[in-house]
Amino acid sequence: MGSEPGYRPVETVETALEIVALLKRRDRAGVTAIADELGIAKSTASRHARTLEDQGVLVREGEAYRLGTWFLDYGTYVRNRQPVFEAAKPKVDELAAATDEKVWCVIEEHGVGVHIYGAEGRHSVRTHARVGRRTPLHQFAAGKAILAHLPDERIGTILEERGLEAATDETITDRSELREHLETIRERGYAINREESVRGVRAVGAPIRSDSGDAVTAISVAGPANRLRGEVLTEELPALLLGATNEIEVNLAHS
Template identity: 45%
Template sequence: MSKKKSAHGGGKSSDNVIKSVETSISIIESLKQRNTARVGEIAEATGSSKGNVSKHLNTLAKHNFVTKTENGYELGLRYLDLGGFVRENLPESRVIKPKVLELAIETGEVAQFSVENNGKAVIIYRESGQQGVSTRTRVGRHLPLYQVASGKAMLAHMPQERVDEIIETHGLEPATENTITDRETLLEELEEIRQRNYAINDAESTKGLYALAAPIRTSNNRLIGACSISGPSHRMRGGDNIDQTAEILLSFVNEIELNLTYS
């Protein structure tokens, strides 16, 4: 059975925090969920007074982290600048970015590169091929590792103590009826992934979606992230499609690893 999440997303609780910063973060998260909201709505959602929320919003607006509109407040474009800066400063960015696009073009499906951060899979690059379908994924999205192919590919190549820590912190909550919610079942699948060198997501995160993913590692076996291909189940699973797609994926990952080794 799945285990309960800790009170804090990162799994570490501490009194050594600044409460006003946490209030700003809760306001930002509230705006993210609502797109646009007025002071009263945010105050009700965060449990803060209207006056306190107003001060935080004014401060955030001063630095372009939120924008005031005629309908209330919304997140500002400052985050796009920060996110782009973080992404472009990843050491592997120059090598991986063009290969994700190539993979999408060759398969015609959606190709992604993800990394692990605080026990979640974070999408760094996403490209859509000619047949690519829209899904809930987008660049920057944080997803449970055990629910997605890229996450399982990374879990399979982490130390067992790290896997246990992630399960303990985030639990194994279902997204669909196919989601793995049992620890032993997940560990068995991770062993299968290590043997075949790629992971499969069969409608475990989104109904009707099928994905394959392979880990990307350096020459000294350091895990960098995972590359995935996803598409509709009926198209990805038919005939020899799985084997052909897996072969293409593993070929691209091998090229990426070689380029990272000798770049």
């Protein structure tokens, strides 16, 4: 991204976004801390923070700034305009009730997976996944299901730009191994995550495909490794997921 001939990033926009990202990581910070961490002048940090506050993006509490709810409106708008959201939401809820596990709907954007909706079953376990979280596609079931059903050139671009960072010792970090793994996913129609994103957690993911066969969305069911094993992991959950995603695909095709 941003590699077009003659392209030059707007530094003031970059700085503003770096401040937003910093406050997300740290929860809150004062001007001095912002300036020190970003390596900019204190006066520059102050002008950016005050401007963002004036626009409603940041909230000042004493000498510190934090993110405001300005982002909530935009995030909700973006999610609701996703064509798959309304079609997938009821099926995600149904799967959570049927499996008693955590179920997610994930889309691909800029080469990463973005969690746009989740539902909890009675025995759901808590992980770092949340609405809006952005995760490398190769690290989790829904992401691998999407990656396997993208055009080969797109897969190559994503791997080149994003790399294969490990989340756990089980994450696939070798390109050749991942390519073979993606071929298996394409053949059987679903992906399995064997503690590749979170230790002790397994998942099954299935893509929601367009008429061309490509996928930019997937649904996954995740739970503790001691529950998601044997036929539950390799037969029961895949059958439920494939039935749900097929129904969503039909509904989208005729909406």
